[in-house]
Amino acid sequence: QEDGNNIKLTALPYYNYGKGVGLTSPDSLFQFNIRFRMQNRISYLKDEDKDAAYEAAIRRLRLRFDGYVGMPEIVxxxxxxxxxxxxxxxxxxxxxxxxxxxxxxxxxDKNWNIGFGQTKLPGNRQRINSSGALQLTDRSINNAMFNIDRDFGLHTYYLNEKTNQFSYNIKTAISTGEGRNWTQESDNGLAYTGKVELFPFGAFEGNGSLFEGDITREQKPKLMLSGAYHFNEKARRTRGTVGTLLFDQKNISSLLLDAMFKYQGWSFQAAYLSRMNNDPISVNPDDNTETTYVFKGMGTDAQLSYLFPTNYEVVGRYSYQQPHSDIENLHPTTNQLSLGVSKYIWEHALKLQAEVTNTQLDYLNNNDQSNWYVRFQVEIGI
Amino acid sequence: QEDGNNIKLTALPYYNYGKGVGLTSPDSLFQFNIRFRMQNRISYLKDEDKDAAYEAAIRRLRLRFDGYVGMPEIVxxxxxxxxxxxxxxxxxxxxxxxxxxxxxxxxxDKNWNIGFGQTKLPGNRQRINSSGALQLTDRSINNAMFNIDRDFGLHTYYLNEKTNQFSYNIKTAISTGEGRNWTQESDNGLAYTGKVELFPFGAFEGNGSLFEGDITREQKPKLMLSGAYHFNEKARRTRGTVGTLLFDQKNISSLLLDAMFKYQGWSFQAAYLSRMNNDPISVNPDDNTETTYVFKGMGTDAQLSYLFPTNYEVVGRYSYQQPHSDIENLHPTTNQLSLGVSKYIWEHALKLQAEVTNTQLDYLNNNDQSNWYVRFQVEIGI
Amino acid sequence: QEDGNNIKLTALPYYNYGKGVGLTSPDSLFQFNIRFRMQNRISYLKDEDKDAAYEAAIRRLRLRFDGYVGMPEIVxxxxxxxxxxxxxxxxxxxxxxxxxxxxxxxxxDKNWNIGFGQTKLPGNRQRINSSGALQLTDRSINNAMFNIDRDFGLHTYYLNEKTNQFSYNIKTAISTGEGRNWTQESDNGLAYTGKVELFPFGAFEGNGSLFEGDITREQKPKLMLSGAYHFNEKARRTRGTVGTLLFDQKNISSLLLDAMFKYQGWSFQAAYLSRMNNDPISVNPDDNTETTYVFKGMGTDAQLSYLFPTNYEVVGRYSYQQPHSDIENLHPTTNQLSLGVSKYIWEHALKLQAEVTNTQLDYLNNNDQSNWYVRFQVEIGI
Incomplete structure (x- = not known):
């Protein structure tokens, strides 16, 4: 399961290229790998009702440490x-x-992977992908709204990926349901997540299901179909594990479906994401004019790309997001179309990305809005 | 003083196992060691007057860097x-x-250790112990209330530990008295700390006074007796170097006594902690209905454990905490009893801990309360 | 351009001594160097109208990671x-x-250096110096008030330093103008910075223009003259890229001139710094009694030092700061005089510094004030 000092962590698909840098203690009791990843970007924004603006920042800067203690089974x-x-x-x-x-x-063993702590829940594919292994400069609007993010708990995976034959992974988690680094009031409502990943034609080359784009130029067609269901009992936040606080606790469930296909430089991905709840409106008990709401609704993404032999890639993505009728007066229906060109210098570890995106917001009162941005991004990491 | 790349820092008893990972510059001018430590836990809480709840989080995640610059004397x-x-x-x-x-x-030389900067004051034993070298999942309620924590200043130690003969350490500090990372209003009231550690039968094996439990299975009985006195002039916080702000400045003193005994897998520790002050109530000069107070009082801890040859350990701790009569209407008298079982996989560097704790809060108005928690914790580090 | 694992980054003059510690991946695709730097200090403050006080803290604690990805040209x-x-x-x-x-x-190539991201703008010399390579314990009052700090953008340098002959560097940046880690409201007003550095007698030994003091004891006289101009369109903060928010956006420009001379242990530095703006007062549109202002004005610094062969150094600095007449009723004219003694143990990587400083604040109403501080500081890093 180790390749050089790269520990393959399907639970933590941090994109790696090459052998990375790492330290092993003189007595071989410890391994300690260090990685970093940085994403610098500049965007030119033109919203329909605003002056044009530049937004430029370090979007992401991550340090990662991994390894084993005592024996390679304990990571x-x-x-x-x-x-x-x-x-x-x-x-x-x-x-x-x-x-x-x-x-x-x-x-x-090679099948079981039992984790205790905080990491991504086994949710939608794009969220599980490292943000350093995307084809466009960021994830879709549906991922932003419906993903189930990270949580603290017991993460149990049964991994069974095989080359060139039908195979599957089963991933589950029992977690607090309150999301990352929660130290506020606790309750006895946990979150339960289950996911199945199917590989009808066998596993992708080089863990290809963990990054976007067909960088490995699959010689045979490869497909992944996956479905995840998440039930968050007594959730406290507008999007379950993320978002601002609700005034009361709600039971929230999510259904997340994904397909990914790669073949000879072509890549196609599709996703369906949804969040369900019976009474999305949350009213401040001390002031009933103040309300917030569970973002209930659904969205779909479709993304197609081709990687040229020069390692230039063109990619397009279309997203549709529909708030549920319970909250449709509070949130617009959204259509988003993005076109991107990327140059992979060292696969996803060093790449240049350009993107143009149009977002159409359709409010219930026919007050529609069309916003644009153009973005340039450099991703660099080890 | 160096063992592999582990610099022995009695002032900073970060628990080490094995040789750790480190870097030395090609010209041997620098040494740079990296360590991490993570403590993941889940607790089931049942307070008498509340619904049951789960609390789960990364309680601690630390990175440590140490080494020397120029020469091994400068660490x-x-x-x-x-x-x-x-x-x-x-x-x-x-x-x-x-x-x-x-x-x-x-x-x-091997005796003198002169530090300038921020670290733990030479206070009670359990606080000086790394939180990664405890037998139960956390320190006692008395440590939480009476410890003198970290501070910035001049830390001077005379270390004189010898094997199998009477020996002693003297540790002193002159510090700001305001605690960690203080950048608010300053004053000319400093804090003065002095501590004596006696080892009647000689030093513990493997720096055994710096971790709990008799992991080294001492072949001869080993005892440490220590006493620390701390005077914090013009203190600004409710617990001296920690706590919320007082409305006025107070002179606060602390007396901290400890005993530790280990022999053939058995370990016994006892502690007396106290805080003294003449006028603990602090009144807001702009609104005399608003008050806060110095937590004045005393507490005692007793902790007994046995480590089986299988590296399973059973441990019990009893703590009693008594606020001073000046503030007894503001704070309950507390009794706490904990029972724990630990499995040491790689000593304190990798261990599994389970604990059940009952806390009895006795308020002056006879409104008593009995709270329970059960906790599971994984400690991992290098 | 590499010396051991030290990448020479004129854009990021982090002071190095020796070869540092670093990791190169087994496949030589990555280099990853780690450095740290810590500055611990204690000051005794005696302001004219206040009680004496001690201020003691970790003033700076930095980690730095640098290296290349894929090839040494990409740093x-x-x-x-x-x-x-x-x-x-x-x-x-x-x-x-x-x-x-x-x-x-x-x-x-060796001349061009094109950066995308966040770093120091090519502004005044002392700001570009690492704070770990100063002769006194901190930068001047004029640097604090007029420096143009860090910003996110495109940084393009043409470097042309040569030994023993006239040479020059040209440094430019196009940046957001809002300063470090800005994620608030954006606009289309960018900042434009240009700087020329002249070396009439050739480059300093050992990148000597990037640290203060003549540690290399230049055998021939060396001089740097530099001028930077910065125009920040639609700036949002009182000092352009830093400071609190203005109520409206202002166009701000800066002129920054520097001279540095070193010869046989002597070092002399002089600086002129200024900020210009046409209407410095910014009024809250919702409450016109609330105002803030662009700090408009100028300042000069002069600093002289001699390094004895024992590596003790004496240094003096005089600073004069004059707010523009538009805001002279809001801010005092300031004179500051500092005297320091430093012991360089391992050049700037490990040094002890002592300083006494007197600050004269002259308010328009003749309400003058004279403040003193004495400070001791240890700088340590790799």
């Missing part, structure tokens, strides 16, 4: 984030959010 | 913390608290 | 800061400020 993985948007993102009630992953795995 | 040690509770713990007036230790030591 | 540099004053400094509207530098450089 740890830590990921820290430092960029302003990563640290302060989401819920302002949380003071800080440096830790993304902090988990210890026990891997008794 | 640095840095410890960073990233977990939500570490970063934001204590005083909300502080914005962030990533740095725990950041200190440079000059060690001219 | 990254990351600097993180963790001390309370670094993290929370400046603008309270920003939640956190851990990242200082995060930039990728493309260096196609």
């Amino acid at each position: 740890y993985a830590i990921q820290l984030s430092f960029s302003e948007r990563d640290v302060a993102s989401g819920n302002k009630e949380e003071r800080i959010n440096i830790i993304r992953d902090a988990i210890v795995f026990y891997r008794p | 640095y040690a840095i410890q960073l913390s990233f977990s939500e509770r570490d970063v934001a713990s204590g005083n909300k007036e502080e914005r962030i608290n990533i740095i725990r230790d950041a200190i440079v030591f000059y060690r001219p | 990254y540099a990351i600097q993180l800061s963790f001390s309370e004053r670094d993290v929370a400094s400046g603008n309270k509207e920003e939640r956190i400020n851990i990242i200082r530098d995060a930039i990728v450089f493309y260096r196609p």
Whole structure:
């Protein structure tokens, strides 16, 4: 399961290229690998009702440490984030959010992978992908709205990927349901997540299901079909594990379906994401004019790309997002179309990305809006 | 003083197992060691007056860097913390608290150790122990209330531990008295700390006074007796170097006594902790209905354990905490009893811990309360 | 351009001594160097109208990671800061400020250096100096008030330093103008910076223009003259890229001139810094009694030192700061005189510094004030 000092962690698909840098203790009791990843970008924004603007920042800057303690069956993985948007993102009630992953795995054999700690839940494919292994500069609007993110708990995987034959993975998690680095009021409502991944024609080359684009130029067609269901009992936040606080606790469930196909430089991905809840509106008990709501609804993504032999890639993505009728007066229906060109210098470890995106927001009162951005991004990491 | 790349820092007893990982520069001018430590836990809480709840989080995640610059006599040690509770713990007036230790030591010979910077004051034994070298999942309620924590200043130690004969350490510090990472208003009231550690039968095996439990299975009985006195002039916080802000400045003193005994797998520890002050109530000068107070009082801990040859350990701890009569209407008298079972896989570097704890809070108005928790914890580090 | 594992980054003059510690991947695709730097200090403050006080803290604690990905022409540099004053400094509207530098450089040949990301703008000399390569314990009051700090953007340098002959560097940047880690409202007003550095007698020994003091004891006289001009369109903060928020956006420009001379242990530096703007007062549109202002004005610094053969150095600095007449009723005219003694143990990588400083604040109403501080500082790093 080790290749050089790269521990293959299907639970933590941090994209690797080459052999990375690492340290092993003189007595071989410890292994300690260090990685970093940085994403610098500039965007030109033109929203329909605003002046044009430039937005430029370090979108992501991550350090990752992984390795084993005592024996290769006991693996740890830590990921820290430092960029302003990563640290302060989401819920302002949380003071800080440096830790993304902090988990210890026990891997008794090549099939079982049992983790205790904080990492991504087995949710939609694009969220499980490292943000450093995307084809466009960021994930889709549906991922942003419906993904089930990271959580703290017991993560149990049965992995059974085989070359050139039907194979599958089963991934489950029992977690707090409150999301990353939660230290506020606790409750006895947990979250339960289950996912099945099917590979009808066998596993992708080079863990290809963990990154976007057909960088390995699959010689045979490869397909992944996956479905995840997540039930979050007594959730406290507008999007379950993420978002601002609700005034009361809600039971929230999610259904996340994905398909991924790659063949000879072509890649196609499709996704369906949804969130369900019976009474999405949450009213402040002290002031019933103040409300918030569970974002209930569904969305679909479709993404197609071709990688030229020069390692230039063209990619297009279309996303449709539909809030449920319970909240359709609170949130627009959204269509988004993105076109991108990428140059892979060292696969996803060093790439240049350009993207143009149009977003159509359709409000219930016919007050529609069309926004544009053009973005240039450099991704670099080891 | 070096063992492999492990610099023995009695001032910073970060628990080590094996040789760790480190880098030495090609010209041997620098040594740079990297360590991490992670503590993941889940607790089931049942407070008498509340619904049951689960609390699960990364309790601690630390990175440590140490080594020397120029020559082995000049040693640095840095410890960073990233977990939500570490970063934001204590005083909300502080914005962030990533740095725990950041200190440079000059060690001219094997006895003297002169440090300038921020680290733990020479206070009670359990606080000086790394939280990664505890037998139960956390320190006692008395440690939480009475410990003198970390501070910035001049730390001077005279170390004189010898094998199999009476020996002693003397540790002193002159520090700001305001605690970690203080950048608010300063004053001319410093804090003075002095501590004596006696080893009547000689030093413990393998720096055994720096971790709990008799992991080394001492072949001869070993005892440590220690006493520390701390005087914090013009203190600004409710617990001296930690806690929320007082409305006025107070002179606070602490007396901290400890005993530790280990022999053939048995370990016994006892502690007496106290805080003294003449006028503990602090009144807001702008609104005399608003008050806060110095936590004045005393507590005792007793802890007994046996480590089986299988490296399973059973441990019990009893703690009693008594607020001073000046504040007894503001704070309950507390009794706490904990029972734990630990499995040491690689000593304290990798262990599994289970604990059940009952806490009895006795309020002055006879409104007593009995709270329970059950906790499972994994500690992993290098 | 590489010396051992030290990548020479004129854009990021982090002071190095010796060969540092670094990792290169087994396949030589990656290089990853780690450095740290810590600055611990204690100051005795005696302000004219206040009681004496001690201030003691970790002023700076930095981690730096640099190296290349894929090929030595593609270099990254990351600097993180963790001390309370670094993290929370400046603008309270920003939640956190851990990242200082995060930039990728493309260096196609020895002359061109093209960076995309966040780093120091090519501004005044003392700001470009690492704070670890100063002669006194901190930069001047004029640097604090007029420097143009770090910003995110495209940094393009043409470097042409030669030994013993006239040479020059040209440095430019196009950046957002809002400063470090800005994620608030964006606009289309960018900042444009240009700088010329002249070396009439050739480049300094050992990159001597990047640190203060003549540690290399130049055998021939060496001189640097430099001038930088910075125009920040639609700036949002009181000092352009730093400071609290203005109520409206302003166009701000800066002129920064520097001279540095070193010869046989002597070093002399002089600086002129200024900020210009046509209407410095910014009024809250919702409450016209609330105002803030662009700090418009000028300042000069002069600094002289001699390094004895024992590596003790004496240094003096005089600074004069004059607010523009538009804001002279809001801010005092300031004179500051500092005298320092330093002992360089391993050049700037390990040094002890002592300083006494007197600051004269002259308010328009003749209410003058004279403040003193004495400071001791240890700088240690690799």
